[in-house]
Amino acid sequence: MNKDRENMNMNEDSKKEQLKPFTVNDSGQKMTTNQGVRITDDEHSLKAGDRGPTLMEDFQFREKMTHFDHERIPERIVHARGFGAHGYFQVYEPMAEFTKAKFLQDPSVKTPVFVRFSTVAGSRGSADTVRDVRGFATKFYTEEGNFDLVGNNMPVFFIQDAMKFPDFVHAVKPEPHHEMPQASTAHDTHWDFIANNTESTHMIMWAMSDRAIPRSYRMMEGFGVHTFRFVNEKGEAHFVKFHWKPLLGVHSLVWDEAQKLAGKDPDFNRRDLWEAIEMGNYPEFEFGVQIIREDEEFSFDFDILDPTKLWPEELIPVRRIGKMTLNRNVDNFFAETEQAAFHIGHVVPGIDFTNDPLLQGRLFSYTDTQLSRLGGPNFHEIPINRPLADIHNNQRDGMHRMTINQGQTSYHKNSLNNNDPHEATEQEGGFVHYQEKVEGRKVRARSESFKDHYSQAVLFWNSMSDVEQKHMIKAFRFELGKVQSKSVQQQMVNNLSNVDLQLAQQVAQGIGVEAPQAPTEEVRQGVTLLSPALSQMNTVKSPATRKIAVLAANGFDSAEMKAVMTALQTAGVTAEIVSENLGILTGTEGDQQQVKQTILTADSVLYDAVYLAGGKESIAQIGSIREAVNFVVQAYNHLKTIGTSADGLELLGTAGIHVTGPEAAAGNLEEPLVDTGLIVSSDAADVNDFGQKLVDAIAMHRHWGRELSMSK
Ligand code: HDE
Numbered sequence: 259m260n261k262d263r264e265n266m267n268m269n270e271d272s273k274k275e276q277l278k279p280f281t282v283n284d285s286g287q288k289m290t291t292n293q294g295v296r297i298t299d300d301e302h303s304l305k306a307g308d309r310g311p312t313l314m315e316d317f318q319f320r321e322k323m324t325h326f327d328h329e330r331i332p333e334r335i336v337h338a339r340g341f342g343a344h345g346y347f348q349v350y351e352p353m354a355e356f357t358k359a360k361f362l363q364d365p366s367v368k369t370p371v372f373v374r375f376s377t378v379a380g381s382r383g384s385a386d387t388v389r390d391v392r393g394f395a396t397k398f399y400t401e402e403g404n405f406d407l408v409g410n411n412m413p414v415f416f417i418q419d420a421m422k423f424p425d426f427v428h429a430v431k432p433e434p435h436h437e438m439p440q441a442s443t444a445h446d447t448h449w450d451f452i453a454n455n456t457e458s459t460h461m462i463m464w465a466m467s468d469r470a471i472p473r474s475y476r477m478m479e480g481f482g483v484h485t486f487r488f489v490n491e492k493g494e495a496h497f498v499k500f501h502w503k504p505l506l507g508v509h510s511l512v513w514d515e516a517q518k519l520a521g522k523d524p525d526f527n528r529r530d531l532w533e534a535i536e537m538g539n540y541p542e543f544e545f546g547v548q549i550i551r552e553d554e555e556f557s558f559d560f561d562i563l564d565p566t567k568l569w570p571e572e573l574i575p576v577r578r579i580g581k582m583t584l585n586r587n588v589d590n591f592f593a594e595t596e597q598a599a600f601h602i603g604h605v606v607p608g609i610d611f612t613n614d615p616l617l618q619g620r621l622f623s624y625t626d627t628q629l630s631r632l633g634g635p636n637f638h639e640i641p642i643n644r645p646l647a648d649i650h651n652n653q654r655d656g657m658h659r660m661t662i663n664q665g666q667t668s669y670h671k672n673s674l675n676n677n678d679p680h681e682a683t684e685q686e687g688g689f690v691h692y693q694e695k696v697e698g699r700k701v702r703a704r705s706e707s708f709k710d711h712y713s714q715a716v717l718f719w720n721s722m723s724d725v726e727q728k729h730m731i732k733a734f735r736f737e738l739g740k741v742q743s744k745s746v747q748q749q750m751v752n753n754l755s756n757v758d759l760q761l762a763q764q765v766a767q768g769i770g771v772e773a774p775q776a777p778t779e780e781v782r783q784g785v786t787l788l789s790p791a792l793s794q795m796n797t798v799k800s801p802a803t804r805k806i807a808v809l810a811a812n813g814f815d816s817a818e819m820k821a822v823m824t825a826l827q828t829a830g831v832t833a834e835i836v837s838e839n840l841g842i843l844t845g846t847e848g849d850q851q852q853v854k855q856t857i858l859t860a861d862s863v864l865y866d867a868v869y870l871a872g873g874k875e876s877i878a879q880i881g882s883i884r885e886a887v888n889f890v891v892q893a894y895n896h897l898k899t900i901g902t903s904a905d906g907l908e909l910l911g912t913a914g915i916h917v918t919g920p921e922a923a924a925g926n927l928e929e930p931l932v933d934t935g936l937i938v939s940s941d942a943a944d945v946n947d948f949g950q951k952l953v954d955a956i957a958m959h960r961h962w963g964r965e966l967s968m969s970k
Contacts, residue, residue: 263647263687268401270346272646273370274586280641281589291321331596332631333382336427337393339441340376341475341528342595343535345584347371347398347545353579356496356549357488359608360687361400362579370399371582372642374598375475375531378410379430380441385520386527387511388441389470389733394480394502395600396582399646402687406604407500408624411472412464413481413568418457418708420619426451426458444740453749456779457708459757460566460715466733467718468510468726468794473866473959474530476541476803477509484602484617485562487610488549489692497555497562497612499569501546501576507798509959513732515863515896522861532587539803539830540585546576560714561707565616567714571791594642599628607684610692615704633657650679712781715757721792725962731761735768747771752778801957802830804866807855807893809836809886813875815903816845818945822869822901825949831956833869836860838883846873857885862893867956870910872903872939881909891915897935897964899955901948904940935961 266272289297297318304316312319334340346368353362361369376393377386392411397404416426429451432438439445443465452458464470472478480502488498511519519526534541548569550562560567588594601624602617611617628637634657637643649661652668667675682688722730734754738747748771754762755774766773790796806826810819826833834854837843843851862868868890870880880886891913893900902910910916915936935955942948955961 263401266401266646268367268369268646270368270370273344273372273399276644276646277589277641280593291318292325331633334376334631335627336378337376337395338382339380339384339386340374340393340595341531342372342374342588342598343531343541343584344586344588345371345373345540345582347580347582349545349580351579353488354490356490356498356547357608358491359400359405359488359606360402361398361405361606362608369401370646371584372397372399372594372598373582373584374595374600375478375527377441379443383524384441385524387471387516387519387524389443389465389513389516389737390441391465391470392472392475392478394478395598396480396502397598397600397604397643400606401647402606403647404604404643404645405606405609406600406602407480407482408600408602408620409480409482409500409502411478411480412461412469413479413483413499413501414461414464414714415483415565415616416452416458416461417455417616418564418566418704419615420623422455423619423623426455439740442740444737446741446743446746449738449741449750450743450746453746453753456711456753456756457566459711459753460718463715463718463730463757466730466737467722468729469508470733471511471513471516472527473509473511474506474534475527476531476534477504477506479503479508480543481568483565484614484620485612486617487612487692488547489608489610493690493692495552495610495692495694497550497552499548501548502543502582503546503576503578505542505544505798506800506803507959508794509797510794512896512960512965513729513736518861518863522863526864531584534803535584535587537832540583542584543582544578545580545582546578548574548576550574560710561705563612563614563705564708565614566708566711568789570717570787570789572789576791593640597632597637597640598642599624599632599637599640601625601628605689607687607689613694613696636660652679710782712756712779716781717787717789718792719758719761720787721789723793723795723962725965726793726795727761728965731764731768734761734765738765738769741769744771756781795962799957799959801953803832804830804956805832805834805864806867806869806899806956807836807860807862807865807889808833808851808869808871809880809889810843810851810871810873811837811876811879812843813873813879814843814845814851815872815876816847816849818872818903818939818948819845819851820849821945822871822949822952825946825953829953829956831867831953834860834865836889838879838886843876857883857889860889862889862898863896865893865898866959867899867901867952868893869952870900870902870906872906874905877903877905877909887913894936894964895968897960897962899935899937899952899958899961901937901952901955902939904938907938933961933964933967934958935964 303312303319305312348368349362349365374395377388377390379390380388394411395408397406429447430443432440433447452462482500485497485499488496603621636656636659639660652670654668665675671677684690738750741747747769751762751766751771752774754765756777756779763773823833835851836855837853838857840853840856894915937951937955939948942951
């Protein structure tokens with residue numbers, strides 16, 4: 259290892275320090291051209307007379323306009339819409355038994371990271387909350403060079419061989435003749451592909467599940483998807499799968515809400531991430547690994563190299579080995595997030611590849627795509643992409659070269675420069691590929707062991723709760739309901755019959771095609787394995803960082819407001835006062851609250867919960883505004899926690915909301931279903947207890963029982 263590297267002293271701020279010389283602050287500065295010449299007038303082009311033509315010699319105008327004309331670069335072919343943040347990673351304990359990767363050894367080292375979350379199908383300007391897979395790409399700036407973990411929020415993928423990626427992406431993107439629909443899989447070509455490429459079946463179950471509409475990037479799991487290798491100092495290898503586990507748990511929106519959010523705030527997920535970091539609510543993800551010994555490669559009833567298969571956590575536990583904290587927003591979206599170039603082939607010693615054919619193909623695609631997106635082979639010199647480790651090699655020139663390499667030689671081997679830069683030995687930190695023995699004939703083929711396309715789709719379906727299964731049926735009905743071709747709809751339903759007959763029949767009924775009476779393929783029988791880890795019902799529940807709208811007007815109940823606000827604040831819930839107008843509200847005891855949003859600028863879809871503040875005058879005022887009542891009704895329909903006084907409850911009753919749920923109120927249920935998400939202050943022991951009950955209900959995320967009582 260060279261001297262610079264040994265003295266590196268990596269810390270959380272190393273990347274920030276590296277970026278510093280490239281950042282510019284214009285405050286208090288005089289305006290200049292790009293050549294540094296000071297500008298006296300940036301308002302007018304140079305003309306022959308004040309009503310005359312613009313002059314060719316106006317270098318200032320030409321420079322400004324030329325730069326503007328070229329401001330855009332091609333968006334990513336997939337994952338075009340994304341949002342990034344900086345942070346750091348710390349390992350919990352040395353992982354030397356499995357890998358020699360330096361950043362996984364010393365718990366005192368904070369390795370800087372940059373993460374970009376993304377949707378897949380939509381353009382750069384599309385909405386955040388569409389039904390889609392989410393990208394979760396992490397660049398670790400380790401002392402041994404960059405390691406990019408380019409994953410998704412789902413653990414499997416649509417295809418098994420990279421050869422099919424262009425086909426899949428062509429099918430999922432807007433259709434070529436009219437470029438519709440934007441950022442949506444609800445169209446013919448997408449479902450035609452899925453129906454005719456049955457290896458997609460497992461992944462489509464994930465894509466139709468709640469995982470495809472995450473509440474927040476902070477509340478998603480991340481998966482490396484492929485099987486990688488860990489290699490230790492002795493050269494011993496283990497198969498490994500990588501995971502990110504969000505400390506806030508895995509939570510999703512409801513579909514109607516997601517669609518409305520796409521209009522009310524297309525930036526919902528990026529705003530959430532930005533605001534959380536600005537407020538100091540740093541998103542945290544634990545880094546998990548599933549490890550399989552080399553000699554266990556063939557011990558499972560799935561091929562561990564097949565990217566359409568997951569490793570059930572109950573079978574191969576996820577060991578949490580470290581934590582990532584995202585604690586800094588970017589200074590400039592384009593310079594950092596848009597120009598970030600991830601590549602699955604960016605690995606460090608101790609991490610290696612396997613023969614997963616999807617992984618192998620990705621190794622080609624990522625550098626290749628940057629050549630056209632970032633305009634040449636020097637994209638590694640763009641500040642966000644630079645490793646912290648020094649770069650020394652004989653690569654030279656190319657578009658936008660920034661490095662000034664000194665000296666006469668740019669080749670290996672040389673004698674004129676002492677044969678520098680010289681190769682490192684393995685002991686000096688040189689990368690040595692794992693010496694896997696490989697032999698075989700050249701064939702275009704798929705392994706027999708990849709041919710089971712249904713077992714894990716069944717596993718996923720079996721692992722879902724009733725509520726989650728209902729959401730999936732609705733998702734299939736929605737998506738396939740938008741498909742024009744009856745044939746494609748029928749083919750897809752037939753395919754689903756191989757996962758679950760009832761699922762297929764219910765989808766068929768919803769979209770008006772023939773319900774299959776038996777599976778269309780010979781599928782493996784008796785697949786009953788459950789993986790409770792796959793159900794979001796079993797996730798972490800916490801009120802922390804949630805957002806609640808406080809609907810209030812003058813005359814709110816001061817004592818109740820104070821207790822509720824204190825309880826919310828203590829639990830880390832962000833409360834925003836929403837009223838008819840901006841300004842200051844005064845409570846019954848003369849205390850004041852600043853209004854943050856009006857009924858016009860806010861919407862219940864932007865919040866996790868609603869508190870209809872007590873106080874007769876306040877309630878009467880809010881009740882007189884139709885949009886305000888709709889606000890609460892919508893929150894109720896989206897299964898959110900609602901806190902109210904008895905007066906407020908009366909108001910909600912007129913809007914059709916009852917404490918025991920409409921079914922019970924209509925006498926349709928034998929046992930009245932108590933709605934755990936509708937908290938009435940008079941049911942609590944006192945105002946403090948009311949505040950606490952509200953917080954506990956917010957922690958539940960959504961009140962799924964209400965959904966079961968509301969609709970089929
Ligand atoms: Fe990607 N993918 N991908 N992908 N992918 C890209 O690279 C590709 C796949 C993923 O925030 C592109 O720089 C092929 C799986 C993420 O900048 C491109 C195949 C997984 C991102 C590309 C796959 C991913 C990308 C487009 C099949 C999860 C966004 C722009 C063999 C494990 C990274 C770019 C960011 C981006 C190719 C499949 C994750 C074209 C050929 C599986 C998170 O190179």
